[in-house]
Structures are given as structure tokens and as C-alpha cells.
Amino acid sequence: MSLLKQFFFFLVGVAVLVAVTLGLLLVGGFPAEDALIALWNGSLGSWYSLTSATLVRAIPLMLTGCGVAVAFRAGVFNIGAEGQFLAGAAAAAAVALALPHGGLIALILSLLAGIVGGGVWAGIAAVLRARFGVLEVISTIMLNFVALHAVSFLVRGPLQEPSHIYPQTSSISEALQLARIPGAGRLHAGFVLALAVLVACGWALRHTAAGFRVLAVGENPAAAESAGQIDALRTAERAFLLSGAIAGLAGAIEVLGVTFALYENISPGYGFTAIAVALLAGLDPWRVILAAILFAALEAGAGAMQRDASVPATLVSMIEAMLILAVIGAQAVRWHVHQVPAVAAISSAKVRG
Amino acid sequence: MTDVLTPFLAATIRTATPLALAALGELLVERAGLINIGLEGAILAGAFGSLAGAAAGGVLWGYAGAIAGGVAVAALFALFVVWLKADQIIAGTALTLLSVGATGTLYRAIYGSSGAALGSPTSAPFAVPLLSHIPIVGTAFFTQPPITYLAYALVPLIAWWVRGTHSGLALRAIGEHPEAAEVAGVRVQRMRVLAILSGGVLGGLAGGTLVLAQAGTFAEGMSAGRGFIAIAIVVLGRWRPLGVALAALVFGAASALQFAFQAMGWHAPYQLFLVVPYLLTLAGLAGATGRTRPPLALGKAL
Numbered sequence: 001m002s003l004l005k006q007f008f009f010f011l012v013g014v015a016v017l018v019a020v021t022l023g024l025l026l027v028g029g030f031p032a033e034d035a036l037i038a039l040w041n042g043s044l045g046s047w048y049s050l051t052s053a054t055l056v057r058a059i060p061l062m063l064t065g066c067g068v069a070v071a072f073r074a075g076v077f078n079i080g081a082e083g084q085f086l087a088g089a090a091a092a093a094a095v096a097l098a099l100p101h102g103g104l105i106a107l108i109l110s111l112l113a114g115i116v117g118g119g120v121w122a123g124i125a126a127v128l129r130a131r132f133g134v135l136e137v138i139s140t141i142m143l144n145f146v147a148l149h150a151v152s153f154l155v156r157g158p159l160q161e162p163s164h165i166y167p168q169t170s171s172i173s174e175a176l177q178l179a180r181i182p183g184a185g186r187l188h189a190g191f192v193l194a195l196a197v198l199v200a201c202g203w204a205l206r207h208t209a210a211g212f213r214v215l216a217v218g219e220n221p222a223a224a225e226s227a228g229q230i231d232a233l234r235t236a237e238r239a240f241l242l243s244g245a246i247a248g249l250a251g252a253i254e255v256l257g258v259t260f261a262l263y264e265n266i267s268p269g270y271g272f273t274a275i276a277v278a279l280l281a282g283l284d285p286w287r288v289i290l291a292a293i294l295f296a297a298l299e300a301g302a303g304a305m306q307r308d309a310s311v312p313a314t315l316v317s318m319i320e321a322m323l324i325l326a327v328i329g330a331q332a333v334r335w336h337v338h339q340v341p342a343v344a345a346i347s348s349a350k351v352r353g
Numbered sequence: 354m355t356d357v358l359t360p361f362l363a364a365t366i367r368t369a370t371p372l373a374l375a376a377l378g379e380l381l382v383e384r385a386g387l388i389n390i391g392l393e394g395a396i397l398a399g400a401f402g403s404l405a406g407a408a409a410g411g412v413l414w415g416y417a418g419a420i421a422g423g424v425a426v427a428a429l430f431a432l433f434v435v436w437l438k439a440d441q442i443i444a445g446t447a448l449t450l451l452s453v454g455a456t457g458t459l460y461r462a463i464y465g466s467s468g469a470a471l472g473s474p475t476s477a478p479f480a481v482p483l484l485s486h487i488p489i490v491g492t493a494f495f496t497q498p499p500i501t502y503l504a505y506a507l508v509p510l511i512a513w514w515v516r517g518t519h520s521g522l523a524l525r526a527i528g529e530h531p532e533a534a535e536v537a538g539v540r541v542q543r544m545r546v547l548a549i550l551s552g553g554v555l556g557g558l559a560g561g562t563l564v565l566a567q568a569g570t571f572a573e574g575m576s577a578g579r580g581f582i583a584i585a586i587v588v589l590g591r592w593r594p595l596g597v598a599l600a601a602l603v604f605g606a607a608s609a610l611q612f613a614f615q616a617m618g619w620h621a622p623y624q625l626f627l628v629v630p631y632l633l634t635l636a637g638l639a640g641a642t643g644r645t646r647p648p649l650a651l652g653k654a655l
Contacts, residue, residue: 028458028462077442079390079446124635128639134639135638137388137390138584138585139638141584141585142585143631143635145581145582145628145631146632149628150624150628152624153622156622156624272450275443276447279443312457312458312462314453314454314573317451317453317457318450318451320450321447321454322451324446324450325447328437328440328443328444329433329437329439332437332438
């Protein structure tokens with residue numbers, strides 16, 4: 001598809017989005033004009049809200065969305081980005097707290113800890129899938145819960161702040177925090193890092209042999225093995241680990257750039273929204289950038305809508321869900337019309353038990 | 354000892370009831386070769402439906418509302434998965450998200466923007482004559498709200514239906530090898546839709562149980578992951594009704610243990626108990642290889 005055509009579809013998507021939001025507001029009997037103005041002002045309407053509200057929120061969505069996209073592309077249904085995000089956040093916080101003097105090396109070590117944490121968390125499910133044939137859909141959901149309770153244990157136990165009053169870690173020393181981008185409010189260097197990761201992932205999928213193997217295995221593992229002499233199991237396993245590592249990095253960046261501490265509700269469901277983001281982006285890391293910013297804007301705007309026009313913020317979950325359903329519905333219709341699988345990697349589950 | 358044991362067992366049953374109902378429904382869906390992650394959404398919609406129904410006409414209407422809520426989500430799942438042949442995982446995820454958004458928005462639109470708790474009539478526990486007088490277990494197992502007895506009854510009923518009837522065999526056939534079942538004259542699509550809708554009925558009832566037999570009110574996101582746990586329970590119970598019932602009891606017991614330990618004055622991190630069922634499920638899944646397996650066509654579109 002040409003770039004112009006893609007941009008056109010993006011505009012159509014945004015128009016549909018605005019129409020759906022307006023429809024829901026009118027049906028719900030909410031003050032539609034006030035709500036839309038609040039939505040705009042709270043998300044993209046000013047430099048402050050664009051940078052400090054929308055783009056700050058987009059960073060974890062970009063990375064977790066990219067992780068989900070990489071896994072789904074390889075035919076791995078990693079529903080566990082939430083758990084991998086938490087594992088990465090916990091690992092990064094633990095390392096950062098152990099290295100209070102800071103410095104570039106300490107920062108890099110903390111980020112690496114996040115990557116390893118997320119990778120290990122995905123690795124458990126990857127091993128269960130490869131060795132024991134456990135469906136990753138179920139194991140990653142289980143591991144989400146385990147991660148949630150593990151974080152709850154850590155911030156009330158070994159990692160709790162010294163006074164033992166609040167269920168959170170002490171603050172990470174300033175020497176370890178990701179630098180703010182000058183003139184861009186609360187936006188921090190993690191944004192640049194996330195952009196780099198997504199650009200690299202998209203490039204690797206398009207232009208490298210490893211990327212080609214991932215796509216081939218995702219489309220048809222049997223054909224990839226027989227015609228391409230690709231080790232499908234190993235390729236899927238590596239994509240799974242990579243996807244967990246990227247989600248873990250998201251957790252580390254959130255701790256080092258936004259929250260500066262680990263606590264229970266550190267993720268408002270980034271790992272789940274990530275699935276919606278990845279799907280809306282057609283599982284392409286480059287387009288994940290736009291989709292993540294769009295969803296981040298929606299969620300930032302939802303907060304403003306609730307404050308200024310008393311529209312429940314949950315309305316946005318509805319809009320997100322309708323977007324996904326519209327995407328898969330459109331794919332299905334296209335499939336019915338042309339009788340060609342639109343996105344084979346996501347329109348058929350390749351579960352091997 | 355009984356002063357700890359009886360409340361512990363009662364708490365176990367209380368937690369296990371909605372899980373068992375939802376898991377029995379998901380069992381039917383999975384036996385038909387589908388995974389419905391939207392179960393979480395069906396439970397939530399059922400909970401909201403029960404509040405709306407009970408507010409209008411009492412507990413029975415509440416359960417009717419619960420069924421309506423669960424079936425509405427299930428029908429959407431059937432529309433996308435069976436008719437449009439969309440991916441099951443994606444459709445299920447989207448429907449859970451939709452349910453969270455829709456119930457939250459409707460709740461605040463109808464019952465006020467504060468989201469304040471709204472009381473609902475609840476169904477009182479019913480003591481079964483004779484059985485409830487059995488020492489220790491009697492009160493725990495047989496002084497429960499009526500919906501719990503429905504769950505008890507469904508276990509052998511579904512087991513018999515899946516194993517011993519012609520239509521039960523057809524259900525298993527479409528889960529194992531839908532193409533062969535089609536050739537043998539089973540109407541696969543219709544059967545799958547029926548299985549999904551039955552799953553919606555039970556998922557909705559599970560949500561209704563939370564409101565009408567336990568909390569007495571609705572809260573946003575009150576399903577709190579029970580749909581996902583129910584899916585794990587189906588696997589842990591190895592796709593058999595009795596196994597599912599036992600697995601639900603294990604989950605119930607694990608979360609009831611923390612209260613029992615507190616009552617006995619033991620201090621262990623409570624997250625330990627909360628995490629046990631999930632670890633058990635993972636271990637059970639890994640250990641199940643070779644002995645039992647999921648329906649062969651599970652998760653595949655036809």
C-alpha cells in the first residue's frame with residue numbers, strides 16, 4: 001500500500017473514531033460539545049497536554065504494543081505483556097535501588113534488568129509451550145496474575161520503603177532517573193529510546209533474515225519448515241522472548257522515567273491495551289507508533305472528559321473495543337469478498353499442542 | 354477446630370460457586386473447539402444485568418438479567434467467531450474490553466456519576482433439610498444460596514450430557530475434528546453457536562452470583578479476573594465437569610486459606626496463597642502432557 005493511501009486510511013480511521021465517540025456521547029445523554037472539547041484539550045489541544053499527558057502515556061503503549069506485534073507476527077499469542085511489563089518494572093526497580101549512586105552504567109544496568117525481567121517472564125511461558133505443549137494464551141494469563149501478586153508481595157516485603165508504612169519502594173535516586181526532554185514538560189528520554197526500538201523492530205521485520213523467518217513461521221509454520229528449512233519452534237520461541245523483553249523494557253522505562261518507584265498499580269492495564277494497539281496497527285511496529293499515540297491521546301483525553309464534563313472515563317474502553325471489533329470485522333468482510341486471508345498471522349490461531 | 358474449619362469451608366464454597374458456573378460454561382465452549390477469553394466480559398455483563406434486573410423486579414429477575422447480560426456478550430462472540438470467522442483470542446479480548454467499558458459507562462449513566470454503591474436485593478442462604486445438619490461440612494456445603502445448589506446439580510448433569518448423549522458426542526466431535534463431524538452430518542456452526550450461548554448463560558449466572566448471592570451490589574470491574582481463572586480451571590480440570598468442580602474448589606480453598614490463617618493468628622504473606630492456584634494450574638498444565646490433552650481443534654477457525 002502506498003504511503004498516501006495508508007495516510008488516507010488513517011484519516012478515515014480517525015474520522016470514524018470521532019463519529020463513534022460523538023455517537024456514544026449523544027446516546028449516553030452526555031454534554032457532547034463540552035466532552036469533545038475536554039477530550040481535545042486534554043490530549044492534543046496544547047503543547048503541554050500533547051507532551052506531558054499524551055506522549056508520556058504513549059511510551060509504555062508503544063513498547064508493549066510492539067512486543068505484542070512481534071509475538072503475534074510469529075504466531076505466538078502472548079497475552080502476557082502486562083505480566084512482562086510488571087516483571088521488567090520490578091527487576092529495574094530492584095537494580096536501581098541497589099545502585100543508588102547512579103551514573104550511566106547504573107542506568108543501563110537498570111534498563112537491562114527490565115529487559116531480562118520481561119524476557120524471563122515470557123521465557124517461562126515459552127518453555128512451557130515448547131517442552132510441554134502448554135497453550136501460551138492460558139499460561140501468559142496465569143503469569144499475569146502471578147506477576148501482579150509478586151509485585152504486591154515485593155512492595156510489602158523485601159522492597160518496601162524503610163518506614164514500612166506505604167506499599168511501595170523508596171524513590172529511585174535522581175541520578176538514575178531518565179532525563180526530561182528540554183522544553184517538553186514531563187516527556188523524558190524514554191520516548192526516544194522507545195522510538196528507536198520500534199523503528200529497529202519494524203526495520204528488522206522488513207529487511208533482515210531473522211525478520212523474514214518470523215513472518216514465515218507466523219504465516220505458515222509447516223511451510224516455513226519444509227520449504228524454507230526454518231526451525232519454526234525455535235523462531236517462535238525467540239520471538240516470544242523478544243516480545244517479553246520489549247514489554248519488560250517498557251516497565252523499566254516507566255519506573256525510571258515516570259513513577260520513580262515500584263507500587264502495586266503501576267500499570268493501569270498497559271499490557272492489555274497493548275493488544276488493541278498492536279491490532280489497530282496491523283501488527284506493524286512502525287504503525288504501532290501512531291496507534292499508541294492515538295490510544296494514549298484517547299486515554300489522556302478521557303481523564304479530562306471525566307474531570308470537565310463528568311463523562312465516565314470507561315467510555316474510552318468501549319471506544320477501544322469497538323475499534324478492534326471494527327478492524328477484525330473489516331478483515332473478515334474482506335476475506336469473505338476476496339477469499340484471501342487478509343492477515344493470515346492473526347486470522348488463524350496456530351496452536352500446537 | 355470447627356470454629357475455623359466451618360467458616361473456611363463455607364468461604365471455599367462461596368468463592369468456588371461463581372468460578373464453577375463460569376468454568377462449566379467455558380468447558381462446553383472448549384469442548385466445541387473454541388476458547389472464549391470474552392468469558393471475563395460475560396461475567397461482568399451478567400453482574401451488571403443482575404443489578405438492573407433485580408432493581409426492576411427482585412432476585413429472580415436479577416438472575417434473568419444476569420443471563421441476558423452473559424448471553425449478549427456470548428452472542429457477539431458467536432457473531433465474530435463463527436459467522437465472521439475472526440480470531441477467537443482477539444475477539445474475546447475485545448469483548449472483555451467492551452464489557453468493561455459498557456458496564457462502567459452504563460452504570461454511571463444510569464445510577465449517577467459518582468459511581469456510588471447501589472444496594473441490590475440478595476437471595477438468602479437456604480438450609481437443605483437433613484443434609485445441613487451433617488457435622489462440620491453440613492453447614493458449609495448445604496446452607497448456601499440456591500444458585501450454589503444449581504452449580505452442584507450441573508456437574509453430574511453436564512458430565513452425563515457430554516458423555517452419554519448423542520448431542521454430547523456431537524459436541525466432542527466438533528471439538529476434535531470439525532471437518533469429520535461435518536461430513537458425519539453434525540451441523541457444526543449451529544452446535545458451536547449453541548455451545549457459546551450456553552457458556553454465556555453460565556458466565557452470566559456467575560456474574561449474577563457475585564451480585565445477588567454475595568456482594569449485594571455492583572462495582573466496576575467486579576469480575577476481577579474470574580473469567581480468566583475459570584478458563585484455567587477448565588484446563589486444570591482437564592475438560593471434565595467433575596475435574597472442573599474439584600479445580601474450582603481448589604481455587605476457592607486457596608483463597609479461603611488466607612482468612613483461616615489470619616483467624617488462627619498465623620502470619621504468612623497473603624500473596625502466597627493467592628498465587629498458589631495459578632502456579633498449580635501451570636504445573637497441572639505442564640504435567641497433563643501425555644495423559645490428557647485439549648480438544649484437538651481448540652482455537653482453530655473452521
